[in-house]
């Protein structure tokens with residue numbers, strides 16, 4: 225036990241030393257980089273004669289403008305440096321790391337830590353300006369060939385160089401953090417095993433599915449009855465389909481992977497190897513108001529569902545027409561749960577996918593959807609599949625482009641026990657009144 229504690233404290237001392245060494249190296253490298261870029265930009269601008277002939281006031285105004293640009297770059301970099309310190313304990317500015325560590329040692333107050341960190345950083349950057357002032361004004365004072373305007377032009381150029389440097393460094397740091405936080409994703413085509421998915425997510429009815437099914441049961445009451453209902457991205461899973469069996473005239477199921485559709489066929493054909501959905505059917509009936517569903521009630525709902533499923537087809541959200549001309553021109557109700565958000569890690573792509581799913585709903589129709597909330601991945605068979613890291617605001621933004629404003633109902637739910645699978649909340653939505661023009 226004592227040996228383990230000793231090992232632990234040795235390895236944390238080593239990690240702390242490594243963080244300091246990294247920060248010192250990054251500080252030296254970034255100081256040289258800033259010097260080189262700012263000096264080169266100042267000299268280039270002064271030598272270019274671009275500002276020649278401008279009045280003193282114009283040159284001063286230009287200089288003021290370059291300070292604003294530099295300040296904007298610095299602001300971005302302060303934010304990036306703060307995130308870098310918070311997430312890795314390292315910095316590109318050793319003084320700001322000192323400030324960060326000292327304040328963290330004395331108080332848990334995040335605001336104070338942020339102010340100290342920014343002060344350490346900005347203070348150093350301002351101090352780095354001094355040699356430029358000394359150089360520029362020294363040359364103007366002691367040399368006849370350098371005028372006050374030349375000195376100001378040099379300073380303006382140096383500020384522009386510094387702005388480019390700050391902006392570039394901020395991009396570099398945020399890019400690094402993004403790469404660091406992005407897991408390596410598994411691939412649907414080669415890594416997705418329907419059996420693993422069913423085992424990991426549908427062996428018991430987890431809280432996220434209790435919430436989703438209950439929400440869909442209620443939301444479905446506000447849709448047009450006796451029309452075909454499309455389940456888009458149904459996966460190998462039927463747990464949402466049972467709730468549509470009474471309301472739909474027929475049920476169409478679409479998914480990207482043929483292996484998922486085969487799993488559904490197994491259930492339709494009563495293959496003994498098919499997944500057992502009866503607990504989910506029972507829960508669905510309870511949500512519909514049946515106090516104690518009997519085995520017969522469950523079998524009847526299963527049979528009704530089998531009878532209503534009339535089409536199974538492959539879909540692909542990467543196509544502008546995700547159904548590939550396979551189905552109806554527009555459904556009055558589309559249900560798509562954990563599909564667009566669980567098919568990409570990129571929010572821009574997710575928005576496009578959601579637009580395409582909304583496009584399958586006919587004018588005035590309804591989309592019911594569900595997504596993982598603020599999640600970057602979910603685990604299937606121990607492999608990380610992508611999640612678009614979206615929340616209720618993102619969903620609202622995307623749905624309001626395609627549906628009437630009053631037709632949106634969006635709920636987010638915190639979950640107790642899902643974090644080990646990669647998420648701890650979900651967002652559920654009903655979007656009614658699809659706009660004809662969207």
Ligand SMILES: C[S@@+](CC[C@H](N)C(=O)[O-])C[C@H]1O[C@@H](n2cnc3c(N)ncnc32)[C@H](O)[C@@H]1O
Pocket residue numbers: 412456457458459460461479480481484539540541542560561562563564566567
């Ligand atoms: C997390 S599963 C959700 C399945 C099911 N809706 C559920 O709630 O369990 C994500 C689904 O997205 C589908 N998918 C992946 N890439 C897709 C694409 N390009 N187009 C359409 N669906 C895709 C997968 O086949 C998978 O069934």
